[in-house]
Amino acid sequence: MTQPHPHIACMSPYALANLDAPEGKTLISLSQNESLRPPSPKATEAAAQALGSSMLYPDPDWTDLRHALAELHGIDPDGILCGNGSLDLIGCLARVFAGPDRAVLAPAHAYPFFQTAAQVTNARFDPAAEVDAVVSVDAMLAAVQPDTGIVFVANPGNPTGTRIPKAELVRLRQGLRPDILLVIDEAYGEFSDHLGERFFDLVQGGNTVVLRTFSKAYGMAGFRVGWGLFPPAIASELRKVMNPNNVPASAQIAAAAAVRDDAYMRETCAITASLRDQATAQLKQAGFAPYPSFTNFVLLNMGSTEAAASADQRLRSEGVFLRPQGGAGLPHTLRMTVGPQAAIVKAIEILTQWKQEGQI
Numbered sequence: 458m459t460q461p462h463p464h465i466a467c468m469s470p471y472a473l474a475n476l477d478a479p480e481g482k483t484l485i486s487l488s489q490n491e492s493l494r495p496p497s498p499k500a501t502e503a504a505a506q507a508l509g510s511s512m513l514y515p516d517p518d519w520t521d522l523r524h525a526l527a528e529l530h531g532i533d534p535d536g537i538l539c540g541n542g543s544l545d546l547i548g549c550l551a552r553v554f555a556g557p558d559r560a561v562l563a564p565a566h567a568y569p570f571f572q573t574a575a576q577v578t579n580a581r582f583d584p585a586a587e588v589d590a591v592v593s594v595d596a597m598l599a600a601v602q603p604d605t606g607i608v609f610v611a612n613p614g615n616p617t618g619t620r621i622p623k624a625e626l627v628r629l630r631q632g633l634r635p636d637i638l639l640v641i642d643e644a645y646g647e648f649s650d651h652l653g654e655r656f657f658d659l660v661q662g663g664n665t666v667v668l669r670t671f672s673k674a675y676g677m678a679g680f681r682v683g684w685g686l687f688p689p690a691i692a693s694e695l696r697k698v699m700n701p702n703n704v705p706a707s708a709q710i711a712a713a714a715a716v717r718d719d720a721y722m723r724e725t726c727a728i729t730a731s732l733r734d735q736a737t738a739q740l741k742q743a744g745f746a747p748y749p750s751f752t753n754f755v756l757l758n759m760g761s762t763e764a765a766a767s768a769d770q771r772l773r774s775e776g777v778f779l780r781p782q783g784g785a786g787l788p789h790t791l792r793m794t795v796g797p798q799a800a801i802v803k804a805i806e807i808l809t810q811w812k813q814e815g816q817i
């Protein structure tokens with residue numbers, strides 16, 4: 458039989474959420490950081506209209522979507538590339554800039570796909586310690602090796618939900634060698650845009666990329682659209698490895714309509730933040746220890762690996778799925794997506810009962 462490359466053969470498939478609800482229980486998934494609201498009706502209507510033209514290949518340059526994004530964010534449309542979700546762009550960046558002689562560095566509790574993308578290219582993955590689930594720029598700089606090729610940082614982070622200020626990311630960029638590519642993944646950026654810190658200007662330095670996605674605040678995870686702002690030389694290399702028809706036509710049209718309905722997305726962020734802060738307060742009152750969150754999820758410190766596993770088991774037995782975070786080096790935590798209010802109420806009810814029963 459044909460043999461895979463050894464570095465692929467030793468990998469496990471990327472672990473998505475386990476969503477097998479027990480028989481007779483309705484599945485309540487608070488496990489994938491999906492939006493609590495569907496996409497803007499303007500986006501779904503535009504997509505529906507586009508379906509009739511599906512005999513045509515999509516626009517390989519995402520022209521209308523790029524221009525809508527550029528107008529909203531005040532950035533250069535020529536610097537934008539779109540991907541089949543931001544996962545696609547992360548994978549392409551690793552393929553171009555990482556490899557057996559170019560290591561990948563990321564915070565210890567970073568989004569696990571950064572490590573997967575590194576493994577696919579047979580690059581070493583170096584994790585840098587975090588301080589109480591917050592990225593430490595000092596630890597990141599101390600972990601840089603002579604062969605470091607890419608540094609990935611999600612800000613806000615997933616699964617931590619925490620965030621570092623722009624001044625810290627600027628300090629990270631200034632402390633990195635110029636030949637190291639810094640990728641700032643802002644998958645949850647819209648949830649902290651109200652803080653007034655934008656990162657796109659860092660791209661002008663020529664060795665920093667900023668990524669965003671339609672999967673979170675826009676509620677469009679099923680459409681698979683991610684995008685980023687890239688320096689021209691990086692963009693032209695990335696183009697060589699990208700699937701030239703990566704974003705379906707209906708998804709491009711839906712995403713452009715969603716960008717032009719900014720008020721709807723902002724409203725989703727406001728509803729999410731209000732529910733998140735309410736849930737955080739209730740969880741604290743019930744004796745839990747949620748980390749501060751700048752996203753559409755809350756990470757709960759359950760105190761021990763055993764307690765996290767026990768609470769997870771109890772929730773699952775009722776059909777409620779949070780996401781254990783052993784894969785991100787946080788086995789004592791559970792991550793709860795801020796889903797619809799009824800789902801959050803049920804999850805908090807079960808957790809509170811579990812705690813009162815002194816299960817662990």
Ligand SMILES: Cc1ncc(COP(=O)(O)O)c(C=O)c1O
Nearest residue numbers: 542543544611615644670672683
């Ligand atoms: C930090 C981070 N980056 C990227 C992604 C991937 O998003 P997309 O759906 O755009 O591929 C996620 C999804 O959860 C994420 O949390």
